[in-house]
Amino acid sequence: xxxxxxxxxxxxxFARKVxxxxxxxxxxxxxxxxxxxxxxxxxxxxxxxxxxVNDDYKTVxxxxxxxxxxxxxxxxxxxWKRGLAQRKKHKDALVYGDFHLLDPxxxxxxxxxxxxxxxxxxxxxxxxxxxxxVEWELPGSAHVQRWVAGNYTxxxxxxxxxxxxxxRPYEALLGMS
Numbered sequence: 001x002x003x004x005x006x007x008x009x010x011x012x013x014f015a016r017k018v019x020x021x022x023x024x025x026x027x028x029x030x031x032x033x034x035x036x037x038x039x040x041x042x043x044x045x046x047x048x049x050x051x052x053v054n055d056d057y058k059t060v061x062x063x064x065x066x067x068x069x070x071x072x073x074x075x076x077x078x079x080w081k082r083g084l085a086q087r088k089k090h091k092d093a094l095v096y097g098d099f100h101l102l103d104p105x106x107x108x109x110x111x112x113x114x115x116x117x118x119x120x121x122x123x124x125x126x127x128x129x130x131x132x133x134v135e136w137e138l139p140g141s142a143h144v145q146r147w148v149a150g151n152y153t154x155x156x157x158x159x160x161x162x163x164x165x166x167x168r169p170y171e172a173l174l175g176m177s
Contacts, residue, residue, distance in 0.1 A: 029051060029053075029054060030042035030043070030049045030051065030053050031062065032053060032054065032056075032057040032060060032061040032062065033061060033062050033063065034061055034062070034063045035057060035058045035059070035061050035063065035064065039053055040053045040054075040057035040061055041061075062077060065077035065078065070154070071154055072153060072154060072155075073152070073153065073154060074151065074153070074154050078154070079151050082149055083149065083174075086148065086149055086174065090118070090121060090123065092118030092119060092120060092121065093116045093117060093118030093120075093121045093122055093123050094116050094118075094123060096118060097116040097117045097118035097122070097123075098116065098117045098118075099114060099115075099116055100114060100115045100116075100117065101113070101114050102114055102115060102124065102126075102138075102139050102141065102142055103137075103139050108134075108136060109130075110128055110129055110130035110132065110134045111126065111127065111128055111129070111134060111136045111167070112126075112127045112129060113125065113126040113127070113136075113138075113139075113142075115141075115142060115177060117177075121176070121177075122143075122176070122177040123174060123175065123176060123177055124142045124143075124144050124173075124174070124175040124176075124177045125172070125173070125174055125175075126138070126165070126167065126172070126173045126175075127171075127172050127173075128167035128168070128169065128170060128171045128172070129170070130169065130170070131169045131170065132169055133166060133167070133168055133169060134166070134167050135164050135165070135166050135167075136164070136165055136166075136167060137163065137164055137165075138160070138161070138162055138163060138164070138165050140162070142162075142175075142177060143177045144161040144162065144175040144176070144177055145161065145175070145176050145177060146161060146175060146176055147159050147161070147173050147174065147175045148174055148175060148176055149173075149174040150171065150172060150173045150174065151170070151171060151172045152168060152171055157173055159173060161175065
């Protein structure tokens, strides 16, 4: 396909920015299964994937995440398994429950927080979408009894259940309410 404005650097730059934001391939890279196989085990060695495998496949791959055994931290795979197990165990609240934003009026640029309530139980999810440590006032309506899962530790997170909480960069907390 021929570019509509081949000599207009400003329009080309704008188009690149739009494509960078809207392209789905950022989330659809070839799955890195192993460190041993060509193409990280994503496809047969004689097949060329539609996009290159990331250079970090020797250390970042599903096999390494399965073998991760630090009692104080989780691999991304372990985190997702734990999160999906919670979702399955508490589906009345986490799948079918009512959704309620916490702190919708004031809002916070880095924090997204919500509650899910089923008939018999409720949960609060707090997500820090920034690469910075953030202090955030947990609304009294959250009624967090205890934190049950997070992405920084294999055990239950050690965070305040009322008042100001400090979230580390990209930290996620799931609490029973």
